[in-house]
Amino acid sequence: MRRAHTVEQVRAAEADLMARLPEGALMQRAAAGLAYAVVDLLGSAYGRRVLLLVGSGDNGGDALYAGALLARRGVQVEAWLLSEHAHPGGLATLKQAGGRVTGRPGRPDLVVDGIVGIGGRPGLRPEAVAALRSLDGVPVVAVDTPSGVGVDTGELDGPHVTAAVTVTFGTHKIAHLVDPAARASGAVHLVDIGLDLPEAPVEALQPDDVAALLPRPRPDAQKYTRGVVGVRAGSAEYPGAGLLSVAGAASGLCGMVRYVGDDAVADRVREAHPEVVGAGRVQAWVVGSGGGKHAGDELAAALADGVPTVVDADALRHVRVPIAVPAVLTPHAGELAAMTGADRGDIEARPLHHARSAAAAYGAVVLLKGRHTLIAAPDGRVRVTTTGTPWLATAGAGDVLGGLIGSLLAAGLTPYDAASVGSWLHGAAATLASGGGPVTAGAVAASIPAAVRGLADG
Numbered sequence: 001m002r003r004a005h006t007v008e009q010v011r012a013a014e015a016d017l018m019a020r021l022p023e024g025a026l027m028q029r030a031a032a033g034l035a036y037a038v039v040d041l042l043g044s045a046y047g048r049r050v051l052l053l054v055g056s057g058d059n060g061g062d063a064l065y066a067g068a069l070l071a072r073r074g075v076q077v078e079a080w081l082l083s084e085h086a087h088p089g090g091l092a093t094l095k096q097a098g099g100r101v102t103g104r105p106g107r108p109d110l111v112v113d114g115i116v117g118i119g120g121r122p123g124l125r126p127e128a129v130a131a132l133r134s135l136d137g138v139p140v141v142a143v144d145t146p147s148g149v150g151v152d153t154g155e156l157d158g159p160h161v162t163a164a165v166t167v168t169f170g171t172h173k174i175a176h177l178v179d180p181a182a183r184a185s186g187a188v189h190l191v192d193i194g195l196d197l198p199e200a201p202v203e204a205l206q207p208d209d210v211a212a213l214l215p216r217p218r219p220d221a222q223k224y225t226r227g228v229v230g231v232r233a234g235s236a237e238y239p240g241a242g243l244l245s246v247a248g249a250a251s252g253l254c255g256m257v258r259y260v261g262d263d264a265v266a267d268r269v270r271e272a273h274p275e276v277v278g279a280g281r282v283q284a285w286v287v288g289s290g291g292g293k294h295a296g297d298e299l300a301a302a303l304a305d306g307v308p309t310v311v312d313a314d315a316l317r318h319v320r321v322p323i324a325v326p327a328v329l330t331p332h333a334g335e336l337a338a339m340t341g342a343d344r345g346d347i348e349a350r351p352l353h354h355a356r357s358a359a360a361a362y363g364a365v366v367l368l369k370g371r372h373t374l375i376a377a378p379d380g381r382v383r384v385t386t387t388g389t390p391w392l393a394t395a396g397a398g399d400v401l402g403g404l405i406g407s408l409l410a411a412g413l414t415p416y417d418a419a420s421v422g423s424w425l426h427g428a429a430a431t432l433a434s435g436g437g438p439v440t441a442g443a444v445a446a447s448i449p450a451a452v453r454g455l456a457d458g
């Protein structure tokens, strides 16, 4: 599991560990990991030019100590001090190692952003903005966090650093996983410094987590014990949504798929998926995609069954609180705006906030679609999906996702696990199907079994 903790949690763990270690030990661990990552990105050390942007706190201290390590390996290191106060021990060590303090640096091969870390407020001061502007185009390695981002929120409020790589310490911070700040973090490299941390409020499933959560048939399994999912999606106007929801549901993760809907659509579903059957008992429903004017009735019919339900697309605007069954709501930003009355732009700027508050308000799992889809539980826990490819932004991909999550619900996963495992597999299947090129929703569905096969045994 990739775990992201809050600044408060990191501070507490740091204090705990520091009380048991010699002074400065943690900063030395951090600086060594940082220097290593810088050389890795540069490809070599001797004769390369690195500029440190140094703020007033320990984040600047990390940069200065790492600069000293780099200088000892033959890197030409300059430090641009952006505050009257710079970490005194770090500064002295850098100078002893041959690093220089400068106000007018030459053009470096790489910039180390030690302006602010977890002690920073969002935004940057004018001197930092001017320094970064003069270095436009030079790759940046951010120390702990890209300076200026909202560390605990993942929000961007004002100017900030955009890093090629972020080297972080002890644990991920929320800004590394949650957009839009995650986009500014680049590739994130975690350096273990030995912190002992509590449960994380935000996490991202990794392949071994998905493998462990995935429902697998027992030796004595039969189709009914593996779970039956029902799909109420698609209509005469939008038959494709029904076909694609079924394609996601019929990827083999539960025992059987039922389709209930327009007769003409049902015929086409059976042509494409001969294993799909008609109405009957189910352990989970998928409702809404392409349902058009029937979506409200379909939702009511599904909810009357009292089983866990995925509510997507057209059905989302018919959801009323309290929802009588365990539910997964799967809006994109525009749909969530229509549901809650929030501004769409604000949802895109503050997805973590909006996903969490919608989950609390509806008492349901809310899966907010985006580059890094968020899955929020009513109790505040959040998982972030980091699989996928930009090619996945294609018509019908959401229908496949709804069907897939429904099949996992039917197989017995909780709504939170079904939504996060389904979203992870959907992204992994898209990456496989894409192979670096365009992809269709049908191809994503067809690649789900291969994505499952690619997981280690749980």
Ligand SMILES: NC(=O)C1=CN([C@@H]2O[C@H](COP(=O)(O)OP(=O)(O)OC[C@H]3O[C@@H](n4cnc5c(N)ncnc54)[C@H](OP(=O)(O)O)[C@@H]3O)[C@@H](O)[C@H]2O)[C@@H](O)CC1
Pocket (backbone or CB within 6 Å): 010, 011, 013, 014, 026, 027, 030, 055, 056, 057, 058, 059, 060, 062, 083, 115, 116, 117, 118, 119, 120, 121, 122, 123, 124, 125, 128, 143, 144, 145, 148, 169, 170, 193, 195
């Ligand atoms: N925790 C750990 O386990 C470990 C932590 N370590 C490291 O310590 C870092 C945290 O250090 P920290 O606490 O000294 O805070 P930090 O982020 O350097 O800056 C704070 C100062 O900056 C200022 N400032 C604020 N906002 C600003 C802005 N927007 N733009 C400009 N300046 C701004 C403000 O001071 P002011 O200038 O206002 O007096 C504030 O006091 C952490 O990220 C990691 O790198 C590792 O060494 C080892 C393990």
Ligand SMILES: [K+]
Pocket (backbone or CB within 6 Å): 059, 113, 114, 115, 116, 117, 142, 143, 144, 145, 146, 147
């Ligand atoms: K930084």
